[in-house]
Amino acid sequence: GDSVTQMEGPVTLSEEAFLTINCTYTATGYPSLFWYVQYPGEGLQLLLKATKADDKGSNKGFEATYRKETTSFHLEKGSVQVSDSAVYFCALSDFSGTASKLTFGTGTRLQVTL
Amino acid sequence: GAGVSQSPSNKVTEKGKDVELRCDPISGHTALYWYRQSLGQGLEFLIYFQGNSAPDKSGLPSDRFSAERTGGSVSTLTIQRTQQEDSAVYLCASSLEAGGLPYEQYFGPGTRLTVT
Numbered sequence: 001g002d003s004v005t006q007m008e009g010p011v012t013l014s015e016e017a018f019l020t021i022n023c024t025y026t027a028t029g030y031p032s033l034f035w036y037v038q039y040p041g042e043g044l045q046l047l048l049k050a051t052k053a054d055d056k057g058s059n060k061g062f063e064a065t066y067r068k069e070t071t072s073f074h075l076e077k078g079s080v081q082v083s084d085s086a087v088y089f090c091a092l093s094d095f096s097g098t099a100s101k102l103t104f105g106t107g108t109r110l111q112v113t114l
Numbered sequence: 115g116a117g118v119s120q121s122p123s124n125k126v127t128e129k130g131k132d133v134e135l136r137c138d139p140i141s142g143h144t145a146l147y148w149y150r151q152s153l154g155q156g157l158e159f160l161i162y163f164q165g166n167s168a169p170d171k172s173g174l175p176s177d178r179f180s181a182e183r184t185g186g187s188v189s190t191l192t193i194q195r196t197q198q199e200d201s202a203v204y205l206c207a208s209s210l211e212a213g214g215l216p217y218e219q220y221f222g223p224g225t226r227l228t229v230t
Contacts, residue, residue, distance in 0.1 A: 036221075042223075043205070043221045043222060043223045043224060044205065044207075044221040045221065046218050046219070049218070089157060091157075100145065100162070100164075100209070100211060100217075101147060101159040101162050101170065101173070102147075102149070102157075102159065102219060103159065104149075104156060104157035104158075105156070106156045107156060107157070
């Protein structure tokens with residue numbers, strides 16, 4: 001079945017540091033890939049997405065590129081801020097069938113300090 | 115416009131009791147999903163409704179779990195004879211859906227269920 005593996009947290013960085021959160025996937029079809037973010041006390045919200053190989057999703061300074069050859073979708077940001085502290089979830093949606101359910105990774109907690 | 119709403123926000127129940135969790139999706143969204151977020155299992159899919167099609171129940175963990183969606187809008191997730199391992203945050207999401215395109219799923223704030 002489909003699965004998503006992302007790096008264990010927590011990740012602690014100083015403000016303005018470079019961020020990478022690794023994500024790899026296994027899917028039988030041609031999935032779309034997503035990063036969702038959950039800020040403290042808030043619900044899940046979509047951060048960015050990519051629907052086919054070599055697509056780059058970007059939002060709020062975050063980027064991720066859909067790499068089919070390495071089955072990866074790593075999240076990067078050049079300079080993190082304290083306000084980026086949150087839990088980040090990598091997810092895929094495989095449209096090989098009729099369902100569009102999301103399969104999530106376990107989440108990576110990011111803590112950014114001054 | 116209004117987002118996905120869920121009620122109650124918190125529910126504490128005794129082991130063995132039944133609970134009902136409600137989800138109001140965004141108006142016009144034809145697809146509705148239930149997920150569960152727990153410490154041991156992370157975020158896992160439970161059930162999916164799309165229009166008038168039969169729901170995809172493949173993620174329901176046991177026959178104590180059921181869900182319905184009335185009139186293509188509001189959905190209720192029912193857990194019968196609750197167990198302590200049912201304690202989790204239950205998330206509802208909705209999306210526009212046509213032809214299997216990857217429309218964004220909008221999540222509600224969740225219902226935190228605690229089974230004592």
